[in-house]
Amino acid sequence: MPEPITTIGGAAVAAYLSKDGVSKLLGPTAEYLGGEMKSLVEKSQKNIASVFKKAEKKCGSKIDNPGVVNARVMKHVYDEARFSDDELLAEYFGGVLASARTEDGIDDRGVYYSQIVKSMSSYQLRCHYLFYYLMWFHAKGQDLDLNSNVDRAKLTLVAPIKCYEETFKLDAKQNQMPFIAHSLSGLAKADLIGGRFALQNPEDLKKENIEVDQFAFVIHPTITGLELFIWVHGQGEVGLPAFLSPNLVETPDINIKNIEITKLKGS
Secondary structure: OOOOHHHHHHHHHHHHHOOHHHHHHHHHHHHHHOOOHHHHHHHHHHHHHHHHHHHHHHHHHHHHOOOEEOHHHHHHHHHHHOOOOOHHHHHHHHHHHHHHEEOOOOOOOHHHHHHHHHHOOHHHHHHHHHHHHHHHHHHOOOOOOOOOHHHHHOOOEEEEHHHHHHHOOOOOOOOOHHHHHHHHHHHHHOOOOOOOOEEEOHHHHHOOOOOOOOOEEEEOOOHHHHHHHHHHOOOOOOOHHHHHOOOOOOOOOOOOOOHHHOEEOOO
16 A cells, blocks of 8 residues: 555655755754754743743733633644744743733633734844833823824834844944834834834934934834733733833833933923
8 A cells, every 4th residue: 555645745854854955054943844853842842831931920910810811822822932932022922821811711812912923023023122112111100091093192202223223232234224124114014013104314303303313213103012012011901001001011021222312202
């Protein structure tokens, strides 16, 4: 009897993956596709365990209350997070899990947010976190209705490029514009920032009554972007009011530099 096509295909793939050329092409990533199954399992377990640990931390004292994570949310997070070693991505998935933990497990909004996170590159993730952390830092404690376009516009961020460069320890010799363009356009396409984003020089910004001494980002918030930041910090059930809570962020998930040179546009 001929061998099942799955067996033949699996053997062929395994043989191909064992070639030196594949290892050279993929580097350590090849371990996910071929080589020792034990290594694959260990990597996956380590990655998902990191997400669970971060989710537990983001739950805080709520972890002692009865609760369950919606199964669909768990599946989406598990399928993606086990193949990522990125710490910030683990923080995002951990936050989605923490927010998705409810008394009855019916709330499946985390499927939407996990899909957004899954679609984002590491560059887009870190820009999203940087921009919304700075908005939160400057607006926390204010009495605003973030469902209102008028009040939400008050969170428009002005962030000089120095904050971005030093936060992410960038090499001054490397051209960062392709990464910045990719991040901003991707965030706007996903409705995580407003479409009127900018990275402009001081002269052009002065025409908009923005006084800076260097190139700066001008970033407009969106409801989706605000909600994702809230979910990342395990407060999804609270909704938009959670964004203005001084207690939303205990310790930022990235070490942000030069916060003092950033501001909200109306400040």
